[in-house]
Amino acid sequence: TLPALAEAPADEVLAHWSGLGYYARARNLHACAKLVVEQHDGKLPEDIDALIALPGIARSTAGAILSLSLDQPHPILDGNVKRVLARHQAIEGWPGQSQVLKRLWALSEQLTPMQATASYNQAMMDLGATLCTRSRPDCARCPVADDCQALASGDPTRFPGSKPKKPSPVRQTVMLALSRHDGAGLLLERRPPSGIWGGLWSLPEIPTLAALDDWLEAAGLEAIDSPDSAARLRHTFSHFHLDIDVQALDVRVRDAVVLETDERVWYNSGPFPGGVAAPVSKILNSLVGELL
Ligand code: SF4
Structure with missing residues (x-):
């Protein structure tokens, strides 16, 4: 109802x-x-x-x-x-x-x-x-x-006429597979309410690897090792392609107050905390066995 x-x-x-x-x-x-x-x-x-x-x-x-x-x-x-x-x-x-x-x-x-x-x-x-x-x-x-x-x-x-053909643009993104060193799981974030996959849970995303240190600092995390490429995949939306580079690294919590919000969880296995887009669910299912 x-x-x-x-x-x-x-x-x-x-x-x-x-x-x-x-x-x-x-x-x-x-x-x-x-x-x-x-x-x-x-x-x-x-x-x-x-x-x-x-x-x-x-x-x-x-x-x-x-x-x-x-x-x-x-x-x-x-x-x-x-x-x-x-x-x-x-x-x-x-x-x-x-x-x-x-x-x-x-x-x-x-x-x-x-x-x-x-x-x-x-x-x-x-x-x-x-x-x-x-x-x-x-x-x-x-x-x-x-x-x-x-x-x-x-x-x-x-009739009716077709949509004029234009090649779809390709966007790049880096998803972070951050494993907590004590085995608590992989960090998931709730995405902002609007935009692609709005409100769904996902791996944290940064535009390029150059933004990694600043992102970790702001999230209250500290890297234990260097990022390692864990997967690459392309997801096609109706109006663009998204090339996803999944980078894995072990982290430790430096500042729990910054990290712990309702918008972040450590995911280990079992049901996701909410909706998860199909490509992210595929990445998570393959990473959980591999990284945890
Ligand atoms: S309306 Fe469609 S199905 Fe009917 S005659 Fe015209 S083209 Fe054919």
Whole structure:
């Protein structure tokens, strides 16, 4: 229920989401449940502007919620509907471009009926999901084939246009596999709430090895040996590649007051303290046997 989700600790929510990617969705869902409980007595608002004001709910999602649950006459424009409209009207261009998106919204507004909106929106989503699919549209069975301009053009899959190709940039990072010399475990840190893997647990990260001494000093730790390369891997996000260089070293605690915060734990084995991104979980599973 919404109140149960609102009350759950962020770690528990992110732990359930671990491995699914798109962690902002879990954070938004959680933040949304909290706001609904605080500001709307635990009930989703029935006004579109109030819904759009909630985290993670944009115009199309709000329109879908209100039209499907209450039959309110709001247009929607999810990926399936964009594809159906772009094909039916042969709209050129990639829907990620604002001009194309604007045209598609205008079309969706114009076509969405004031009555039976729930059935219309559901039908549009189903049409995109089942017949007008991305690479193999089943035009022979399509109920709007008669006046579909993309079909008439002879190449329906040319619509909508694809995202202009740009090579993904490569970013570098160093993850620290810090083993406490007395065998207490590997140091894990909770990542900042926003940004990649926000709020998830991870190995501490520094931009380059040159930053190691300052980082250890600030964390109240002291190196016992020199860093040693333990693993290298590439993780690909939707818009960039991340090259991860895992450096292992033994440390001792110099200043427990600095080190011990709610955002850091020594991990030995067993369940993680909260959500952990899939590549970090892979690194941890391979390191725990090796380093501890
Ligand atoms: S006729 Fe083909 S391309 Fe046109 S809307 Fe139907 S399935 Fe899509």
